[in-house]
Amino acid sequence: MYMLQVGINGYGTIGKRVADAVRAQPDMEVVGVAKTRPNFEAEGAVENGYSLYAAIEERAELFDEAGIELAGMVEEMVEEADVVVDACPSGIGADNKSLYEEYDTPALYQGGEDADVADVSFNARANYEEAVDAQHVRVVSCNTTGLSRLIAPLREEYGVEKVRATLVRRGGDPAQTGRGPINDIVPNPVKLPSHHGPDVKTIFPDLAIDTLGLKVPATLMHMHSVNVSLESEPDAEEVRELLEEQSRIFVVPERMDIDGAGKLKEYAMDRGRPRADLWENCLWGESVSMEGNDLYLFQAIHQESDVVPENVDAIRAVTNSADARESIETTNDALEIGF
Amino acid sequence: MYMLQVGINGYGTIGKRVADAVRAQPDMEVVGVAKTRPNFEAEGAVENGYSLYAAIEERAELFDEAGIELAGMVEEMVEEADVVVDACPSGIGADNKSLYEEYDTPALYQGGEDADVADVSFNARANYEEAVDAQHVRVVSCNTTGLSRLIAPLREEYGVEKVRATLVRRGGDPAQTGRGPINDIVPNPVKLPSHHGPDVKTIFPDLAIDTLGLKVPATLMHMHSVNVSLESEPDAEEVRELLEEQSRIFVVPERMDIDGAGKLKEYAMDRGRPRADLWENCLWGESVSMEGNDLYLFQAIHQESDVVPENVDAIRAVTNSADARESIETTNDALEIGF
Numbered sequence: 001m002y003m004l005q006v007g008i009n010g011y012g013t014i015g016k017r018v019a020d021a022v023r024a025q026p027d028m029e030v031v032g033v034a035k036t037r038p039n040f041e042a043e044g045a046v047e048n049g050y051s052l053y054a055a056i057e058e059r060a061e062l063f064d065e066a067g068i069e070l071a072g073m074v075e076e077m078v079e080e081a082d083v084v085v086d087a088c089p090s091g092i093g094a095d096n097k098s099l100y101e102e103y104d105t106p107a108l109y110q111g112g113e114d115a116d117v118a119d120v121s122f123n124a125r126a127n128y129e130e131a132v133d134a135q136h137v138r139v140v141s142c143n144t145t146g147l148s149r150l151i152a153p154l155r156e157e158y159g160v161e162k163v164r165a166t167l168v169r170r171g172g173d174p175a176q177t178g179r180g181p182i183n184d185i186v187p188n189p190v191k192l193p194s195h196h197g198p199d200v201k202t203i204f205p206d207l208a209i210d211t212l213g214l215k216v217p218a219t220l221m222h223m224h225s226v227n228v229s230l231e232s233e234p235d236a237e238e239v240r241e242l243l244e245e246q247s248r249i250f251v252v253p254e255r256m257d258i259d260g261a262g263k264l265k266e267y268a269m270d271r272g273r274p275r276a277d278l279w280e281n282c283l284w285g286e287s288v289s290m291e292g293n294d295l296y297l298f299q300a301i302h303q304e305s306d307v308v309p310e311n312v313d314a315i316r317a318v319t320n321s322a323d324a325r326e327s328i329e330t331t332n333d334a335l336e337i338g339f
Numbered sequence: 340m341y342m343l344q345v346g347i348n349g350y351g352t353i354g355k356r357v358a359d360a361v362r363a364q365p366d367m368e369v370v371g372v373a374k375t376r377p378n379f380e381a382e383g384a385v386e387n388g389y390s391l392y393a394a395i396e397e398r399a400e401l402f403d404e405a406g407i408e409l410a411g412m413v414e415e416m417v418e419e420a421d422v423v424v425d426a427c428p429s430g431i432g433a434d435n436k437s438l439y440e441e442y443d444t445p446a447l448y449q450g451g452e453d454a455d456v457a458d459v460s461f462n463a464r465a466n467y468e469e470a471v472d473a474q475h476v477r478v479v480s481c482n483t484t485g486l487s488r489l490i491a492p493l494r495e496e497y498g499v500e501k502v503r504a505t506l507v508r509r510g511g512d513p514a515q516t517g518r519g520p521i522n523d524i525v526p527n528p529v530k531l532p533s534h535h536g537p538d539v540k541t542i543f544p545d546l547a548i549d550t551l552g553l554k555v556p557a558t559l560m561h562m563h564s565v566n567v568s569l570e571s572e573p574d575a576e577e578v579r580e581l582l583e584e585q586s587r588i589f590v591v592p593e594r595m596d597i598d599g600a601g602k603l604k605e606y607a608m609d610r611g612r613p614r615a616d617l618w619e620n621c622l623w624g625e626s627v628s629m630e631g632n633d634l635y636l637f638q639a640i641h642q643e644s645d646v647v648p649e650n651v652d653a654i655r656a657v658t659n660s661a662d663a664r665e666s667i668e669t670t671n672d673a674l675e676i677g678f
Contacts, residue, residue, distance in 0.1 A: 164633070166505040166564040168524050168553055185507050185555060185562040186599035187637040192628035210630050212564045212637070214507055216524060216555040223524040225505040225551045225564070260525035289531035291549050294503070298526040298551070 004028035004319055007081030007105075009055060009074060009096060011035045011045050013173060014110055015087030017308045019050060020274060022085075024334045025312060027321065031081050034074040038066035053077040055088075078103045083315050086110065093117060097136065106134070106318040108311055111141025111199070121202035123148040124313035124331075125248065128324035131317035139310050143167055143222055144199040146281045146301035149248050150226065151204060154295070157242055159231030161293070163209040167196055168223040171215045173304060181217055188215045221261035221278070222301040230293045239295060240288045247332050248309065249299075250280035250339050251288075261300050271339065277305035279337050309337060343367035343658055346420030346444075348394065348413060348435060350374045350384050352512060353449055354426030356647045358389060359613060361424075363673045364651060366660065370420050373413040377405035392416040394427075417442045422654050425449065432456060436475065445473070445657040447650055450480025450538070460541035462487040463652035463670075464587065467663035470656035478649050482506055482561055483538040485620050485640035488587050489565065490543060493634070496581055498570030500632070502548040506535055507562040510554050512643060520556055527554045560600035560617070561640040569632045578634060579627045586671055587648065588638075589619035589678050590627075600639050610678070616644035618676050648676060 006022045008015050011033045019030050032051035035042045037059055043066075045052050051071035054060040063070050071077075078084055078099055083106050086093040090112025097117060100107035109117050118138035122131045126148045131137045140148065147165065154160055169188070172179030188194075194213035201207055234242075244251045252258050258267060268276040283299040290296075309331045316327040332338060345361045347354050350372040361367050371390035374381045376398055382405075384391050390410035393399040402409050410416075417423055417438055422445050425432040429451025436456060439446040448456050457477035459469045465487045470476045479487065486504060493499055508527070511518030527533075533552035540546055573581075583590045591597050597606060607615040622638040629635075648670045655666040671677060 162633075164503060164566050166507075166551075168505075168507055168555065170524070181599060181601070183557050184559065184599040184601045185509070185557045185639070187562070187564075187623055187626060188598075190598065190623045190637060191625045192635050193630075210566070210633060210635060212505075212626075212635060214562060214564065214637075216507065216557060218522050218524045218556060220523065223526070223553060225526075225553065227503050227549070227566075259527075259529065260520060260523040262520070262523045284526055284529045286530045287526060287551075291532075294501075294549060296531050296549060296551060298529060298553075300524070 001027065004315060004321060005031040005080060005082045006315055007031050007077040007084045008033040008087060009077070009084055010087035010089070011041055012087065013304050014307065015085070016041060016044070017275065017277065017305055018085050018087060018311045021308045021312050021335055022315070025330065026334060027330065028315060032071055032077040034077055038063045038068050042068055075099065075103070078105050081105055083108065083318055085311055085315070107136055108314050108318070109136070109138045111139060111144055111307065113138055115199070115202045122310065122314050122317070123203050124310050124324060124328055125149050125246070126152040126203050128313060128317055128327065131314055133320050134318055137314050137318055139307050139314050140199060140203060142301055142303040142306050143196050143224070144203065145306050145310055146224060146299060147196065147200050148203045149246065149281050150299065151200070151207065151228070153242055153246055154228055154230065155204070158234055160207065161229040161231055163207065164227040165196070165209070165211045166225040167194065167211060167213045168225065169213055169215050170218045170220060170222055170303060172219055174219045181215055183217055186215045188213050218261065220265050222303055223261070224299045224301060226297050226299065228295040230295055233290065233293045236288050236290045239290065240285055243283060243288065247328065247338055248280050250282050251285045252282055254286050264300055275305070277308070278302035279305050279309050279335065281306070309335060340366065343654060343660060344370040344419060344421045345654055346370050346416040346423045347372045347426060348423055349426035349428070350380055351426065351428070352643050353646065354424070355380060355383070356614065356616065356644055357424050357426060357650045360647045360651050360674055361654070364669065365673060366669065367654060371410055371416040373416055377402045377407050381407055414438065414442070417444050420444055422447065422657055424650055424654070446475055447653050447657070448475070448477045450478060450483055450646065452477055454538070454541045461649065461653050461656070462542050463649050463663060463667050464488050464585070465491040465542050467652060467656055467666065470653055472659050473657055476653050476657055478646050478653050479538060479542060481640055481642040481645050482535050482563070483542065484646050484649055485563060485638060486535065486539050487542045488585065488620050489638065490539070490546065490567070492581055492585055493567055493569065494543070497573055499546065500568040500570055502546065503566040504535070504548070504550045505564040506533065506550060506552045507564065508552055508554050509557045509559060509561055509642060511558055513558045520554055522556055525554045527552050557600065559604050561642055562600070563638045563640060565636050565638065567634040569634055572629065572632045575627050575629045578629065579624055582622060582627065586667065586677055587619050589621050590624045591621055593625050603639055614644070616647070617641035618644050618648050618674065620645070648674060
């Protein structure tokens with residue numbers, strides 16, 4: 001069986017997770033990872049057995065000085081790869097586009113990039129087919145991924161009149177020690193809409209959706225307070241069952257007594273998840289409520305990892321090596337997604 | 340002019356603020372305050388010149404031991420008062436009801452009590468008249484007060500189809516060192532609805548409202564992410580102007596560059612507000628948005644103080660000593676409400 005050769009440009013929060021997830025797949029392998037400068041993550045890449053490429057020529061010697069062995073420059077990795085996953089900080093992906101075009105290598109970008117960097121914005125559950133054979137695909141952000149996974153089955157089953165969501169966002173990731181707020185609740189952006197609503201519309205162009213964003217002093221996960229006005233009036237139990245059937249939605253059962261993001265992460269650690277990642281939307285079963293045609297619920301979104309399986313699926317889509325069902329199943333099996 | 344004699348049972352977060360606000364009024368004075376045990380607040384009461392009464396007979400000697408002079412037992416204060424404001428912790432107010440009945444003294448309770456403790460739940464802007472001459476009145480909680488002040492003018496001006504609000508609640512007050520969460524975002528309650536929606540319906544019985552509550556690691560203020568589906572479609576500027584006309588809504592202008600609760604409190608301190616209190620809803624002008632008939636906005640609610648002017652107004656209502664307009668104006672002038 002031919003193994004898809006995947007290069008990963010950027011080996012930070014997302015890149016290192018995508019690398020490990022790609023390596024776990026039966027049909028692909030990591031041709032290399034690229035990084036701009038040496039740090040503990042660069043050392044970790046080499047220790048994990050990944051070929052490390054320098055992303056910026058002028059800084060290549062810094063790796064040498066840090067005693068980290070390079071396999072070459074990023075251009076070589078891009079040339080060798082069947083697909084490149086760009087996991088660079090927001091905005092850098094767009095700068096890298098010409099490099100991928102130069103070598104005619106299909107590329108995936110992350111949700112921090114503007115939608116117009118790519119031919120299609122991607123969520124495996126919602127629009128896998130649109131990315132088949134595409135050259136430039138943007139895997140939408142963690143929050144948009146979380147909303148898309150939720151909206152897709154609701155649209156199919158009940159029809160959606162309108163989505164209204166308040167996104168209570170973590171101020172920074174656990175390692176981002178320079179970010180706030182401390183002890184505050186900050187409307188962000190204070191001017192509506194937050195970018196999330198328009199971003200979800202890159203996946204569902206005809207969807208009516210308004211989103212509000214805030215930042216709070218938390219680092220573990222985002223929390224969504226979601227209202228979906230449906231086109232019909234199922235009872236809450238029926239909606240809950242529909243959501244429980246979704247492979248990337250973990251409907252947290254009452255009996256677990258998990259009350260927030262802290263216990264969710266504890267649970268992920270107890271289950272031996274790599275980096276305590278929660279690839280699934282974590283949605284409180286108890287919160288699923290219907291008032292007339294208004295559905296309400298809470299879901300927590302792990303900002304560092306929920307896009308990881310989506311990146312893996314997007315690799316198969318752009319190489320047309322599996323259909324949606326097959327890819328999602330393969331990814332889920334390889335990562336053991338679903339509790 | 341006869342000065343209304345007001346007793347205040349409970350001298351904690353709310354009680355001490357109500358005492359100071361009553362003292363600032365031209366038509367009322369504090370006959371005394373009652374407390375269950377000596378602490379820094381009890382000492383402060385005496386220092387501020389309030390007659391201090393012991394709320395529990397068996398603990399009266401504790402005040403003696405702490406060197407704090409008592410004026411007597413709470414029963415004497417209740418007898419002497421024209422109105423008692425009960426500002427005891429949630430649930431204690433209901434226990435105290437028989438005491439107030441015994442002396443036939445009209446009583447105000449706080450929003451932590453069940454609605455059925457009182458004949459009427461009260462918000463000055465929304466239903467002042469219903470409390471006129473009532474014997475037992477419950478001043479609704481900080482969040483319900485904040486929502487009621489917002490909903491009342493919107494109902495009058497545009498009609499309200501439905502309110503949907505996510506309440507991002509502070510975990511505890513600044514001095515409540517034992518409360519959480521730390522670094523978490525906790526749906527609370529996870530089962531819908533939160534009590535706030537039904538509580539707002541004690542003010543507007545026929546209102547359609549669904550609320551969701553969360554707790555975050557903040558202490559300064561609550562934050563409301565509000566959606567109101569109106570019965571008409573005014574533009575955002577018109578709605579904003581309506582809200583700017585409300586005396587207890589502070590529409591934060593863009594030019595102030597106030598981005599969250601921290602800067603709001605800083606502003607209150609700079610303006611010399613007692614205890615840096617924010618009696619008004621603090622509502623971001625920039626956030627006021629219309630999408631079709633859907634209004635969205637953010638407002639911050641100071642949990643420790645927004646009910647204070649409402650308590651003052653309720654004193655006038657139960658004693659039928661002023662109508663709504665007159666009372667609200669008097670209270671606002673005395674406290675210098677409105678920035």
